Amino acid sequence: MNSEFIIAVHSLVLLAHKPDCMASSEEIAANVCTHPARVRKVLGFLRKRGYVATREGSGGGYKLLKDPSDMTLADIYREMAAGSLTPTWCSGNPEMDCMVGSNMQDVMNSVFCGAEQKLESYFAEITIGQMLSRIKERQHA
């Protein structure tokens, strides 16, 4: 899985944990353990999609716009990492003079499309709010 998906989910969970709070890319990056520029890139993208609001300038940062229980991992997956299951590498060649070799790419592709759908429907059942709940449970355990 794509690391931008993880950065996005982690950032949203963090923002859900401190509602109404602005968090700067530096704070978030320290929590996620990555570079602030990566956080800005990911959250800048989520801003365009309406998940967060940003404020530039002094005292600025990022803030949740949506309800944590209205954001699923499937939404984030589609935004940040769609198609990441399907391999870049592929075998066979449609020009080939062999039934197996020439059709394998298409068949393999349909297999991975199906897998992608299964994955999305699994992610669709997990919200950012639930992620936060799971973290709280683990904390108190």
Add this chain to the structure above:
Amino acid sequence: MNSEFIIAVHSLVLLAHKPDCMASSEEIAANVCTHPARVRKVLGFLRKRGYVATREGSGGGYKLLKDPSDMTLADIYREMAAGSLTPTWCSGNPEMDCMVGSNMQDVMNSVFCGAEQKLESYFAEITIGQMLSRIKERQHA
């Protein structure tokens, strides 16, 4: 997805297509579009797991041992690519003094374990024989 998974599946489908036929690593590699040494590595592994028989020396090569309808993609996935969904990169840090940052790795991990199970159960419903059937359908379409 791991390319060795694809090489394994493609090779098995190819062998299923020509039963009782020995195919050399060179023939298979030409069909898969990769290097013979990679095919030997992958099929050598499948030999140890009982999927194929190999014969060294002149006229040697690889041959299917199992019934194509008895081999599922889940079997191959577990052998060749288990855990490939779970990202190597991970956010947060258990040592951190923040509930979210310190528990995120575990929670994220449990999410991906679940995803992996969904993926395996999907692959469990697709056999090598079915892959071959799909290829034949596509050929005649």
Add this chain to the structure above:
DNA sequence: TTCAACTGTAACTGCTAATATTACAGTAAC
């Protein structure tokens, strides 16, 4: 009105993982 603290982006570096390739010892058929 200037300074300080931010975001937005693009460009670049460096690392790591994955694929390709080479090489050669071992083995079997003819």
Add this chain to the structure above:
DNA sequence: GTTACTGTAATATTAGCAGTTACAGTTGAA
């Protein structure tokens, strides 16, 4: 014993990705 294979390890090469730097633009406050 020669040819055609597998088995396997070592090495090169490539591509993708995370990390980093840099700087222009924006905002709030002294």
